[in-house]
Amino acid sequence: MEEEASPATANVPREPPKIQRLEESVVNRIAAGEVIQRPVSAVKELVENSLDADSSSINVVVKDGGLKLIQVSDDGHGVRREDLPILCERHTTSKLTKYEDLFSLSSMGFRGEALASMTYVAHVTVTTITKGQIHGYRVSYRDGVMEHEPKACAAVKGTQIMVENLFYNIIARRKTLQNSSDDYGKIVDLLSRMAIHHNNVSFSCRKHGAVKADVHSVVSPSRIDSIRSVYGVSVAKNLMKVEVSSSDPSGCTFDMEGFISNSNYVAKKTILVLFINDRLVECSALKRAIEIVYAATLPKASKPFLYMSINLPREHVDINIHPTKKEVSLLNQEIIIEMIQSEVELKLRNANDTRTFQEQKVEYIQSTLTSLRSDPPVSPLLSGQKTQKIPVNKMVRTDSSDPAGRLHAFLQPKSQNLPDKVSSLSVVRSSIRQRRNPKETADLSSVQELIAGVDSCCHPGLLETVRNCTYVGMADDVFALVQYNTHLYLANVVNLSKELMYQQTLRRFAHFNAIQLSDPAPLTELILLALKEDDLDLGNEKDDDLKERIAEMNTNLLKEKAEMLEEYFSVHIDSNGKLSRLPVILDQYTPDMDRVPEFLLCLGNDVEWEDEKACFQGVSAAIGNFYAMHPPLLPNPSGDGIQFYTKRSESSQNKTDSGGDVEMEENLDQDLLSDAENAWAQREWSIQHVLFPSMRLFLKPPASMSSNGTFVKVASLEKLYKIFERC
Ligand code: ADP
Ligand code: MG
Numbered sequence: 001m002e003e004e005a006s007p008a009t010a011n012v013p014r015e016p017p018k019i020q021r022l023e024e025s026v027v028n029r030i031a032a033g034e035v036i037q038r039p040v041s042a043v044k045e046l047v048e049n050s051l052d053a054d055s056s057s058i059n060v061v062v063k064d065g066g067l068k069l070i071q072v073s074d075d076g077h078g079v080r081r082e083d084l085p086i087l088c089e090r091h092t093t094s095k096l097t098k099y100e101d102l103f104s105l106s107s108m109g110f111r112g113e114a115l116a117s118m119t120y121v122a123h124v125t126v127t128t129i130t131k132g133q134i135h136g137y138r139v140s141y142r143d144g145v146m147e148h149e150p151k152a153c154a155a156v157k158g159t160q161i162m163v164e165n166l167f168y169n170i171i172a173r174r175k176t177l178q179n180s181s182d183d184y185g186k187i188v189d190l191l192s193r194m195a196i197h198h199n200n201v202s203f204s205c206r207k208h209g210a211v212k213a214d215v216h217s218v219v220s221p222s223r224i225d226s227i228r229s230v231y232g233v234s235v236a237k238n239l240m241k242v243e244v245s246s247s248d249p250s251g252c253t254f255d256m257e258g259f260i261s262n263s264n265y266v267a268k269k270t271i272l273v274l275f276i277n278d279r280l281v282e283c284s285a286l287k288r289a290i291e292i293v294y295a296a297t298l299p300k301a302s303k304p305f306l307y308m309s310i311n312l313p314r315e316h317v318d319i320n321i322h323p324t325k326k327e328v329s330l331l332n333q334e335i336i337i338e339m340i341q342s343e344v345e346l347k348l349r350n351a352n353d354t355r356t357f358q359e360q361k362v363e364y365i366q367s368t369l370t371s372l373r374s375d376p377p378v379s380p381l382l383s384g385q386k387t388q389k390i391p392v393n394k395m396v397r398t399d400s401s402d403p404a405g406r407l408h409a410f411l412q413p414k415s416q417n418l419p420d421k422v423s424s425l426s427v428v429r430s431s432i433r434q435r436r437n438p439k440e441t442a443d444l445s446s447v448q449e450l451i452a453g454v455d456s457c458c459h460p461g462l463l464e465t466v467r468n469c470t471y472v473g474m475a476d477d478v479f480a481l482v483q484y485n486t487h488l489y490l491a492n493v494v495n496l497s498k499e500l501m502y503q504q505t506l507r508r509f510a511h512f513n514a515i516q517l518s519d520p521a522p523l524t525e526l527i528l529l530a531l532k533e534d535d536l537d538l539g540n541e542k543d544d545d546l547k548e549r550i551a552e553m554n555t556n557l558l559k560e561k562a563e564m565l566e567e568y569f570s571v572h573i574d575s576n577g578k579l580s581r582l583p584v585i586l587d588q589y590t591p592d593m594d595r596v597p598e599f600l601l602c603l604g605n606d607v608e609w610e611d612e613k614a615c616f617q618g619v620s621a622a623i624g625n626f627y628a629m630h631p632p633l634l635p636n637p638s639g640d641g642i643q644f645y646t647k648r649s650e651s652s653q654n655k656t657d658s659g660g661d662v663e664m665e666e667n668l669d670q671d672l673l674s675d676a677e678n679a680w681a682q683r684e685w686s687i688q689h690v691l692f693p694s695m696r697l698f699l700k701p702p703a704s705m706s707s708n709g710t711f712v713k714v715a716s717l718e719k720l721y722k723i724f725e726r727c
Helices: 024-035 039-052 081-086 099-104 114-121 171-179 183-197 223-231 284-297 333-351 420-435 438-442 445-457 460-468 493-507 523-534 541-560 562-569 593-606 612-627 640-645 649-653 670-698 717-726
Strands: 057-063 069-074 123-129 136-142 151-153 158-164 202-207 239-247 253-261 271-276 279-281 305-311 470-474 479-484 487-492 514-522 578-583 711-716
Touching: 024 114, 039 057, 039 069, 039 114, 039 158, 039 183, 057 183, 081 136, 114 123, 114 136, 183 202, 183 223, 183 271, 183 279, 183 305, 223 253, 223 305, 239 305, 239 333, 253 333, 271 284, 284 305, 284 333, 284 670, 445 493, 445 612, 460 670, 470 670, 479 670, 487 493, 493 612, 493 670, 514 523, 523 541, 523 578, 523 593, 541 562, 541 593, 562 612, 593 612, 640 670
Parallel strands: 057 202, 271 305
Antiparallel strands: 057 069, 069 158, 123 136, 123 158, 136 151, 239 253, 253 305, 271 279, 470 479, 479 487, 487 711, 514 578
C-alpha cells in the first residue's frame, strides 16, 4: 500500500527554506490590497480625508465602477506645497503623532496609509491649493513617491484627488471586480449614508460623463431634510425620531439619536445607517436586535430603514480593530444594544395607533426591558377594540393538501375603526351588563375557588425560582435555559405558558379586553378543519359526513353558550356562528391564530358545561392551551426543519432532464420560509419579553411542575467553576 501512496521523493526531508526580508514595495502592495479592498474602500478613504480637511462640499465622479477613475474634489484646507513630497508615503499623517492620540482622536483618518496604499495599486494624481495662494500644484504618485516635482497650475479652493486604473497591477482582483457590476451601486450607497449624517456638507456622486448626479444632497440643518433629499420622500415621510441616552457612572455612557421607519415603510432589505462617534460603521448585532423587534411588532414592515448616530466617550471605542475601520469595538456593547432595542420597541408600539394595545387597569408587566414604557392614554372610544399583533395573513396551511389561505379568508384583521355592526353589538352587551353587574360576576364563588386552588397548589421553591430567574435563551424548540442563583435549569416554555395563561384567565375573569377579528371566522368550517387534522384514515366519505355533523353540533352548542363565553371570557360568537373576538390574556400578546380550529374543537368537546366550576375551569384550560407559546406549526427553519421549505419535487420535475441536483437555495419556498422565520422570531421575542416578565409577576407554579419535567436542573455553576479552576 505504502509504495503506491506517493512518489518516494515527497518523503525526503527538505532543507528548511531560507527566510528573506520582503522588498518594501512588495510589503506595501500586500498591505495596500488590504486597505483598499474594492473601489468603494478607496472612495471612503478619500471622502473621509475631505471631511477631515473641513470641506463643505464633496463631489465624486466614477468611471467603470471605479476601476478606470475615481475622482474626489473638495473645498477643504488643501495640502501645503512642502508636504507634497511625503503626502503619499506610508505612515505619513497630519492627524496623529503618538499612540495615545488614538484615544482622543476626532478625525476619520489616523494611520497615514490610505493615500500611500492607493499609489501602490493605482495611479494617483493630486491637485491642491491652500488658503492665500495664487496658484495650486499638481503632482502624480506611484508606489508612495512623487513621479515628478509638483507643477504649478490653476486650481479652485481645496483638493482634487484622481485615482486611475485601480488594481492595474493586481490582475486577479481586477478580473473579479470587472465581473461584478455593483461597485458603482456600493459607492452610491456609501455616499448616501455619508450625506445624511454629515448634513453640514453637500455631497454629489455621478458617473463620468453623466449629467445627472445619483446622489445629490444640499446642506441642511434638518436631518429629515437630508434624508428626504437622498433617500426620497417615501422614506422620509415614514420616519420617527428615536433618542436614548445613558450616563451610568459604572461605565455605560452613551447617547443615540436617530430615525426609524414606521409601519408604512415596507422594503425588501433592512437599511441600517450607523455612525459611531461620526464614523460610518457596521454592527450586525445591533441590526439583528432591531430586526427582531420589527418582526415581532410590525411583521409586515419587518425590514426597516434605520439611521442611528451613537456617541460615546472616545476612550470607550476601539477604532483600530479593522483595517478599513469598518467595524469598531465598543465597551458595554450588549447593554447599549439592549437599551436601543427596547427604546425602538417602545417607539413602535406607542406610535402605531392602529396597533396599540390598550392597557388594562390591572398591574402592568414590569421587566428590565419594558420598565421604561409609558403607554399613551387610550381614547375610551377605542375601548374593547384590539387589532392583531401577529398579521394573520402570515398564517399558513396546517395541512399542505389544504389550499393555502383557507384560514386567511376568515381571520384577516382590519386596522380600521369598528364596523357598524359592532356598535349594535355593544348595545346588546350593555344590556347584558345591566342585568349582571360584572363586579359581582367576578366574585362568583366558583372562580374564587379555582383561584384558591391555584394558590394552594403553589410550590414555594419553584415560586422563588420563577420570581428570580434570568432568561438565558432557548435551548431548543420547547426548553428555555434559565439561571437562578448558581443553578441552570431547563424550563419547558409550553407547560409554563399554558399554566400562566390558565391562571391569568381565571384572574381576569369577566374583565378582559378584547382582540377584534375583523372578518368573523365561521365556527363550523374551522371545527371541521380541526377534525380533519385529527384524522388518521383519510378519504372515507361516511367519515366526512360524520365530521360535518359533529362540527355542526359543536357550533350549535357554542352558539348556545355564546352569551356566557362573551360575558365571562370575551370570546364572542355571533348569531351566525362566527367567532369575532378573543380575550387579551397577557398584554402585548396575541395567540397563534393557526390554533383557532383546535381551540374551538376543544371548547366544544372537552368542556363540562353543566357544572359551573368545571365549566369555568374547562374554558380557562382551553384558552390556556390555545394561548400557550407552542412551537409554531411551521418547522423551525434554523435547524433540520429547513428541509420542509424545499419545494416539492413536482415543481422541479420539469427541469429534471437538465440534471438531478437542483441547487438547494433556488429551490426554497421563500415566502413560506420568511413566514416561518417571522413566526419563530415572534415567538422567541414573546418568550423573552412577555412570558418571562409576566411569569415573574403572576405565575404560581403548581407543585406538579417540580416533578413532571417542566423544570430540570442541568448544572450548578459552583461545580462548573470548580472544573474551570482545574483547567
Ligand atoms: P490619514 O488620513 O490616516 O492621515 P491618508 O493617507 O488618508 O492618511 O492622508 C495622509 C495625509 O494627507 C492626511 O493626514 C492629510 O494631512 C493629507 N490629506 C489627504 N487628503 C487630503 C485632502 N483632501 N485635503 C487636505 N489634506 C489631505
Ligand atoms: Mg485618510
